[in-house]
Amino acid sequence: MSTSLIAMGVAAFMVINLVVGLAALSLLFGTFETLFGKPKINLLKSSKSGNVFAFGFKWNSAKEPAALDTIRLRLFNPFGTPTQVEVSKPFETKKSSFAVEVDMGPGLIELLGAKGFDHATMQIEVVSSKDGVVFQFDMKGSKFKKLVFDANQTIAEYIAQNKLDVKKTSKSPIDIPVRSFIADTVPGRGPALKMATNPVFAGEFAGASGSAAGAAVAAGPAAENFKIAKVWIEPGCIVCNACEDIYKDVFEVLADTCIIRPNAPLDDGLRMQEAAEACPVEVIKYTIAS
Numbered sequence: 001m002s003t004s005l006i007a008m009g010v011a012a013f014m015v016i017n018l019v020v021g022l023a024a025l026s027l028l029f030g031t032f033e034t035l036f037g038k039p040k041i042n043l044l045k046s047s048k049s050g051n052v053f054a055f056g057f058k059w060n061s062a063k064e065p066a067a068l069d070t071i072r073l074r075l076f077n078p079f080g081t082p083t084q085v086e087v088s089k090p091f092e093t094k095k096s097s098f099a100v101e102v103d104m105g106p107g108l109i110e111l112l113g114a115k116g117f118d119h120a121t122m123q124i125e126v127v128s129s130k131d132g133v134v135f136q137f138d139m140k141g142s143k144f145k146k147l148v149f150d151a152n153q154t155i156a157e158y159i160a161q162n163k164l165d166v167k168k169t170s171k172s173p174i175d176i177p178v179r180s181f182i183a184d185t186v187p188g189r190g191p192a193l194k195m196a197t198n199p200v201f202a203g204e205f206a207g208a209s210g211s212a213a214g215a216a217v218a219a220g221p222a223a224e225n226f227k228i229a230k231v232w233i234e235p236g237c238i239v240c241n242a243c244e245d246i247y248k249d250v251f252e253v254l255a256d257t258c259i260i261r262p263n264a265p266l267d268d269g270l271r272m273q274e275a276a277e278a279c280p281v282e283v284i285k286y287t288i289a290s
């Protein structure tokens, strides 16, 4: 066997060893982090401005099982004004590592605007109201502010980076009743609200009063369609999928919220109204084109 062949064999052997070694190390450290890593919170970039607080939270849910459902921000500001601010809001229950954004209301602005904030102490608590578990993180106000304003990783990026299985980890804290008023698929439209004012079902309400005249009263005249100027989702979506079931071209339900698809059609106001009326938490808002 020639010397060059032996050299190539040795080089290939070393390369394979290197690759296997690196893979084993990354697996080892990933597992180590999962099993023994401390709970960790990351402040994330929120999709909306204002009072919305976005964060990702990782913990070993096998070792410390908890159904986390509340975020609490506390400011201890003994040398400033106000001396204490606390803002607490619920979110969809999470049983393993997750990322969410929560509308904290005007309290967040009051907290960030406190005089002496930079020297105050901020406490972030991720809480399970049912299990009494609290994960607490303390930091200086200046550090908190920097983390909030410098956050540039989105929730989607955090979920992808940490390979979070968002479907398995979520359970809504609100029991959503089965909406029997959502009808079976209407040909060419998908599911729709079964109600008298929906022209698709106008005929079905005819029998309610037992006469043709009564039918007109029950169903009313078929509503005229209209165009939408703008549609948006306010904070508080509980990802129930109702809007997407009704108007898939407009609404896209993500892991933690619902968004309006880019270039969503705005020419079917009746259907938009139907989706808004089906939203159990009434966060779908729209304005009618003039």
Ligand code: SF4
Pocket: 233, 236, 237, 238, 239, 240, 241, 242, 243, 244, 251, 253, 257, 258, 278, 279, 280, 281, 282, 283, 284
């Ligand atoms: S219907 Fe409302 S709560 Fe349900 S996914 Fe749509 S926006 Fe969210």
